[in-house]
Every structure is written in C-alpha cells, then in structure tokens.
Amino acid sequence: MSRQINLASRPSGWPTPDDFDLVEVDLPAIQEGQVLVRNRFMSVDPYMRGRMNDVESYVPPFRLGEPLEGGAVGEVVESRAPGLEAGDLVLHGFGWREQVVTEAARVRRVDPIEGVSPSAYLGVLGMPGLTAYVGLLDIASFKEGDAVFVSGAAGAVGALVGQIARLKGASRVVGSAGSDAKVARLRELGFDAAFNYRNGTVAERLREAAPDGIDVYFDNVGADHLEAAIERLNNGGRIAMCGSISAYNATEPPCAPRNLFLAVGKRLTMRGFIVGDHSSRMRDMIAEVGGWLREGRITADETVVDGLENAPAAFIGLLRGENTGKMIVRL
Amino acid sequence: MSRQINLASRPSGWPTPDDFDLVEVDLPAIQEGQVLVRNRFMSVDPYMRGRMNDVESYVPPFRLGEPLEGGAVGEVVESRAPGLEAGDLVLHGFGWREQVVTEAARVRRVDPIEGVSPSAYLGVLGMPGLTAYVGLLDIASFKEGDAVFVSGAAGAVGALVGQIARLKGASRVVGSAGSDAKVARLRELGFDAAFNYRNGTVAERLREAAPDGIDVYFDNVGADHLEAAIERLNNGGRIAMCGSISAYNATEPPCAPRNLFLAVGKRLTMRGFIVGDHSSRMRDMIAEVGGWLREGRITADETVVDGLENAPAAFIGLLRGENTGKMIVRL
Structure with a gap:
C-alpha cells in the first residue's frame, strides 16, 4: 500500500485543492532489476503548473486520474538490482507519492552530505x-x-x-x-x-x-x-x-x-x-556550488511542509509566494 | 547658395509637413582639405523618426532649427583635398540638403557600377x-x-x-x-x-x-x-x-x-x-550581395521621389509604407 496525489481536474486559472486527489494504491510486486523506494522529500516547483494544462510543451502534460510527477529523494527499502541496496539514498522523478516501485535505471544514487539535508538534491544541488x-x-x-x-x-x-x-x-x-x-x-x-x-x-x-x-x-x-x-x-x-x-x-x-x-x-x-537541456553542466555546478555550500559561503533556505496530504497546499502556496527558498514537502 | 531641410518642431506622434522647414542658406567658402559636394540622391529611413524626439539613444537627436542628417550620394563639384576631384562620386552623412561643404575625411569615394544607380549605395550596397x-x-x-x-x-x-x-x-x-x-x-x-x-x-x-x-x-x-x-x-x-x-x-x-x-x-x-556596430562586415556584404546584384540574382527595388522640397513627404510616406523597396529622394 502507498498513497499518492492524482490530478483530479485541470485548473483554469489558480489551482484549488479540488484539482488534487489523495488516493491509496496497491504497490506492484518488485521484479528483477527494480527497487522499492520510500520517498523522504518531494519537490513542488512552479513549472508543474504548466504541466497541469492540456498543452504540449517541453514536457508532456500530466494525465488526469494519474499521479503527478516531480523530483523526489527517497531511501531504497528493497532492491532487486545490482549496485543499489536497502538504505541507499536516491534521487528520481516519482514525487507526489509515498512509495514507488521502479526500474533501478530510473533512480540515481546520491551521497549524503555531512550537515546538509538530502533535500538539497531537490534544491541547491539539483x-x-x-x-x-x-x-x-x-x-x-x-x-x-x-x-x-x-x-x-x-x-x-x-x-x-x-x-x-x-x-x-x-x-x-x-x-x-x-x-x-x-x-x-x-x-x-x-x-x-x-x-x-x-x-x-x-x-x-x-x-x-x-x-x-x-x-x-x-x-x-x-x-x-x-x-x-x-x-x-x-x-x-x-x-x-x-x-x-x-x-x-x-x-x-x-x-x-x-x-x-x-x-x-x-x-x-x-x-x-x-x-x-543543460544537464551536461550539472557536474560543474555541483563542484562549484557544492564547494561554496560546504564552506558556508552560500545559503540555501528551505520552506518545509510535512505530509503528502499537504503537498497540494504546498504547491498552491508556492505559486502564491508563501515560500522562502526551496519549497519542500517532507514525507 | 544651397537649400536644406531643417527640423522646425519635434513631432508628437505622426510627423506633419509643418515639422520641416525648407530654407536657403549661404554655403561657406571652401577651405584647404575640404570639398564641395552636390547631392544627387538622399536617403529617408525609418530610424530618423527616433532622432526627431528629444531622447538620447544610440544616435543623438536632431537639433531644432538645424538641418536633418542622413545618408546621401553626391558628386564632387570642387575639391581642395588630395585624392578627390571634381566629378567623383561620394557617399556621406549630409543628406537633406542640396549641397554641402565639408572635410574630405567625412566623405567616402564610391565607384560607379555599370548598370546600377549610384543610389544603390544608400540601399542594397549601403x-x-x-x-x-x-x-x-x-x-x-x-x-x-x-x-x-x-x-x-x-x-x-x-x-x-x-x-x-x-x-x-x-x-x-x-x-x-x-x-x-x-x-x-x-x-x-x-x-x-x-x-x-x-x-x-x-x-x-x-x-x-x-x-x-x-x-x-x-x-x-x-x-x-x-x-x-x-x-x-x-x-x-x-x-x-x-x-x-x-x-x-x-x-x-x-x-x-x-x-x-x-x-x-x-x-x-x-x-x-x-x-x-557592424561596419566591419560591410566588405563581406558588398562582396556577396554586390555579386548577386551584378549577376541579376537579387533585385533592389526603389521608390524615387524628386526634389528636396518633397523630402518631408517622402519621409512621411515611408512611415506610412508608401514605398516599395528603398525610398530615395533624387535631387
């Protein structure tokens, strides 16, 4: 069992809580090559508003009645894939849900950084x-x-x-x-x-x-x-x-x-x-900005909202500017 | 004696004939290093409208009570400068007047091109x-x-x-x-x-x-x-x-x-x-576009208006789109 947020309807103008559905779903059994991930943090970002419209853009629109997507950091609970094991921290695109079973190739293992929340991979280091x-x-x-x-x-x-x-x-x-x-x-x-x-x-x-x-x-x-x-x-x-x-x-x-x-x-x-279009620059950015972050020369504020059920409110709040720094939902 | 068009007033919105003054002026005596040029063609261009406003932009505004400026092609009538002689065709920035006495350094000698009007230096080759x-x-x-x-x-x-x-x-x-x-x-x-x-x-x-x-x-x-x-x-x-x-x-x-x-x-x-900002590309342009022009592969239409006294109407007509191709005033 897991919980996820589905797109219930496409907003016209400002999104409202009714545009979102919190639903319980059965997780599929984990297959060879797959991992089960429990999400710890998920991202809400302004660009997601565009994906709620039924318009082809640089990313396809979200589908009605299906879970929203977005960046998330989670912990591997069970792995049937080489190179990943329980307890590993991973970054992936299956936000808006508490748990996910997916191919190992669709997650990326990230290193915990001393003194920095893993949510940084959704913000300053992401x-x-x-x-x-x-x-x-x-x-x-x-x-x-x-x-x-x-x-x-x-x-x-x-x-x-x-x-x-x-x-x-x-x-x-x-x-x-x-x-x-x-x-x-x-x-x-x-x-x-x-x-x-x-x-x-x-x-x-x-x-x-x-x-x-x-x-x-x-x-x-x-x-x-x-x-x-x-x-x-x-x-x-x-x-x-x-x-x-x-x-x-x-x-x-x-x-x-x-x-x-x-x-x-x-x-x-x-x-x-x-x-x-610019992922080739991720390595440079992490080297330079990550260095400043460790040296305390750069500050990455976060506004943290707790609980998947509050993710729609966090997203709407983001669009209203209620956050300072990165808006994060902690699961 | 020469005739020139002065800026009589700064237009608000569309320019009208009253914003221009046709005046007769005495030409100064020609000094050592100077030339006397009789203009044969002058240019009216859309950018001139901006110079009629009292706003500093990438070119200074025209001055009230002084002659307008712009590209012109003329013929040297008298020269007291080495390298230029009577009959030479020159390109310069003293349009909106019939004749001008100026330093030789402020005009550029151009070659007549077989079968092409010298006005091309105000258009396709300019x-x-x-x-x-x-x-x-x-x-x-x-x-x-x-x-x-x-x-x-x-x-x-x-x-x-x-x-x-x-x-x-x-x-x-x-x-x-x-x-x-x-x-x-x-x-x-x-x-x-x-x-x-x-x-x-x-x-x-x-x-x-x-x-x-x-x-x-x-x-x-x-x-x-x-x-x-x-x-x-x-x-x-x-x-x-x-x-x-x-x-x-x-x-x-x-x-x-x-x-x-x-x-x-x-x-x-x-x-x-x-x-x-791009005059360094003039040589390339003249080589390539001039080649096409001689080969008849490019056509440079002109709309020609006769007489300095009709230059204001030509300019206003240009802003109204009455020209096809380059709007030229023949003097």
Whole structure:
C-alpha cells in the first residue's frame, strides 16, 4: 500500500485543492532489476503548473486520474538490482507519492552530505541550483563587474542567482520579492538592494535599487518585472528568461512588456531556456556550488511542509509566494 | 547658395509637413582639405523618426532649427583635398540638403557600377543592405534549411532579408507587407508566401503562410507582428530585432507581444542590434550581395521621389509604407 496525489481536474486559472486527489494504491510486486523506494522529500516547483494544462510543451502534460510527477529523494527499502541496496539514498522523478516501485535505471544514487539535508538534491544541488547556475553564467553570459537584477529572488532559483552573482564578482546584486520579510532575508543573503514589488510599481522600485542600470536580468516573473528590467538595462544587456510565474495562472495574457522596442537601440539579448537541456553542466555546478555550500559561503533556505496530504497546499502556496527558498514537502 | 531641410518642431506622434522647414542658406567658402559636394540622391529611413524626439539613444537627436542628417550620394563639384576631384562620386552623412561643404575625411569615394544607380549605395550596397545581411546571418544566426519570416518585407531591408535567405538555402521565406500590390511584388522576388497584414490578423495570416512554423523572424515592425512570430517560432527559434516601425509614431505603447513567456519553453533567442556596430562586415556584404546584384540574382527595388522640397513627404510616406523597396529622394 502507498498513497499518492492524482490530478483530479485541470485548473483554469489558480489551482484549488479540488484539482488534487489523495488516493491509496496497491504497490506492484518488485521484479528483477527494480527497487522499492520510500520517498523522504518531494519537490513542488512552479513549472508543474504548466504541466497541469492540456498543452504540449517541453514536457508532456500530466494525465488526469494519474499521479503527478516531480523530483523526489527517497531511501531504497528493497532492491532487486545490482549496485543499489536497502538504505541507499536516491534521487528520481516519482514525487507526489509515498512509495514507488521502479526500474533501478530510473533512480540515481546520491551521497549524503555531512550537515546538509538530502533535500538539497531537490534544491541547491539539483534542478533549481542548475537553473540558477546555467541561466546566469551560460544564458545571460554573466561576467565580473555586471550589475544583476533577479526577480522572485527569495525563491529557490532566485536566491541562488543572487548569491552566485555576488560570489562571481557582480558590481551590484538587486532582488525583488513579494514581502518585507523576504526582502529582509535577501539583505542577509548579501544582496546589495532588494525591494518588495507590492510596494509601488516595479519600475519605480527598480529605479531606486539600480540607479546606474543593470547589465543582466534573470527573469522568473515576466510582465511588469520584465518591462521594468528592459527600461533599466544598459546597452548590451542580457536577459535570461527562466520563468513567468505571473502568467502561469493568468486567464488573460498580460499587457506587458510594452517597451520591447527598446531592445533594438540597447542591443539587448533575451534568451529563454529550459534547464533540462543543460544537464551536461550539472557536474560543474555541483563542484562549484557544492564547494561554496560546504564552506558556508552560500545559503540555501528551505520552506518545509510535512505530509503528502499537504503537498497540494504546498504547491498552491508556492505559486502564491508563501515560500522562502526551496519549497519542500517532507514525507 | 544651397537649400536644406531643417527640423522646425519635434513631432508628437505622426510627423506633419509643418515639422520641416525648407530654407536657403549661404554655403561657406571652401577651405584647404575640404570639398564641395552636390547631392544627387538622399536617403529617408525609418530610424530618423527616433532622432526627431528629444531622447538620447544610440544616435543623438536632431537639433531644432538645424538641418536633418542622413545618408546621401553626391558628386564632387570642387575639391581642395588630395585624392578627390571634381566629378567623383561620394557617399556621406549630409543628406537633406542640396549641397554641402565639408572635410574630405567625412566623405567616402564610391565607384560607379555599370548598370546600377549610384543610389544603390544608400540601399542594397549601403546601410539597409548591411542591416539585412548582418541581421539575418549574424544576429539571427540563419542557417541553411531555416524557415524565415520577415515583416516590412517590401521595404528596403525586408526585401533583401527575404532574398538573401532564399539565396542562402532557406526552406521557406515568408514576408508581410501592407498592400496587395506589395504582396504580389514579394512573390515576384521569390518569397514562398507573402500576406497583407491589413487583411485579418497577423497571427491568422502567418499561421496560413507558415503552417510548419518558422525558425527565424526578422522584425522590422514589433507589436502584433512580434506576437504572431513568437507563436509560430519553433523550438530554438531566433529573432533579429531590427526595428519597431509600429511604435515609432505611437503615443501609447502597444499592448503586445503578450506571449513573451513562450520564449522560455521554446528556448527562443531575441537580439536587438544597430547596424552601426557592424561596419566591419560591410566588405563581406558588398562582396556577396554586390555579386548577386551584378549577376541579376537579387533585385533592389526603389521608390524615387524628386526634389528636396518633397523630402518631408517622402519621409512621411515611408512611415506610412508608401514605398516599395528603398525610398530615395533624387535631387
């Protein structure tokens, strides 16, 4: 027996608890080459909202009446596969459930790190960490001396973008977030300036926070954040287009940015990217960011919610910005 | 004595004839190192609209009460500079006037080409030609087999973009223009599909014209054209952001594109550029495009207006799309 969360209905606009079903299922018997994994942590991420729509995108949509998917870290309970044994810690894509029986090839053994929660493999040492690393360094071609602005800066990705930029010699690191508490946290993390985008307009706040302009914008939000960034970008500026959380639950497309024509005269480069295309950089990211993490030079906040039954609320809360750092569900 | 067009007032929205002053001026006596040039052709270009605003951009604004500037081709009438003599054809930036006395260093001698009007140095073999060449090949990283869409396709730049793409092995070349006559002309120039954007919506017309999507969009227009292109772009698509003629006279910024968030999942790259940054490619362009021109494999249409006094009307007509190919004023 296990429990899992199925997609009950496709949300129109904001997801509600009714869009999710908590169900009990029988686990199949474990076959040769398979493992039984008990999940300890699962990830909720903004991109999952897109998979709830019936639209083919870079990942196929979730199916109605079937369990949602996503990153999870679990412990092998029983193994009939060489190279894996009970007690091993594994990373895999079968989140949103307490236990899973799967082929050994579909899980990856990870090493426990002294003093670091295994949930780090869902955050700073996982997909969000790689997103921040690749987006800043490869997509936005960050170089020492650049002034960097990141939106959603208190989120899993944003907080890492700001800290990596600082460690790599940014001239200024600016972040936006949705509450005064988050803004205070960003200052503790070493951001030179941070603002609450709910206070006034993004354009006004960004003008104050980056009076000399910015060279790089890491976009997690879209819409008015993107418009404000385009206004502040210096000639030759670069935008890493990572996400558009403002649009995910919108039923009408936003009327922004309205100043994209400025990209011509400013010679801006804007690049959208999907972290899954860049897994070849995972080794570099873990070496560099993992080193900073062990040395205490980088901080990876987590907001932890307990219990599979609370995973839908954790996900909806994530979309509302209730997390600081990585939103994790502990099972 | 010479005649010139001064900027009388800064237009708000669409320019009107009252924003221009035709004035007679005394020419200064020619000094050592200078030349007296009688202009034969002058250019009117969309970017000039931006210079009429009192806004610092990549080029300084025109000054009130002073002559407008822009590309021109003229004939040396008198020379007190070595290397230039009466009768030489020269290219320079002192358009909007009949004659000019200037330093020899500020003009460039150009060779007459058999069977080609000297005005080509203001079009296919000049700035518009380089814009098309660099924008398609360097900025949008065009490669053989790409499907290309260009807006403003019957303009000086757009018509060259489409023809260069075809000569370089595009799988499909699609253009938009503002009249049925222009659309017919694009088909004659070898475009695989062309549509009149005033018939229905750009999104609908582009879906019909590029049913399998596009890989490159060369943007001269912005707004709804850009939105439609983003919708049709394939994964890994590229946009060369060259101009936004739809915005130049707008008093309110356009509410488009509203689908920029698609750039993430599609991994789009959008790059704004200014041709002045790419003059190192002029030699390559003239070699390659000039070769096609001599072989009759590329066609460079011109719309010619006679007389300096008609230059303001030619410029306003250009902004309204009254030209096919390069808009030239013959003096």
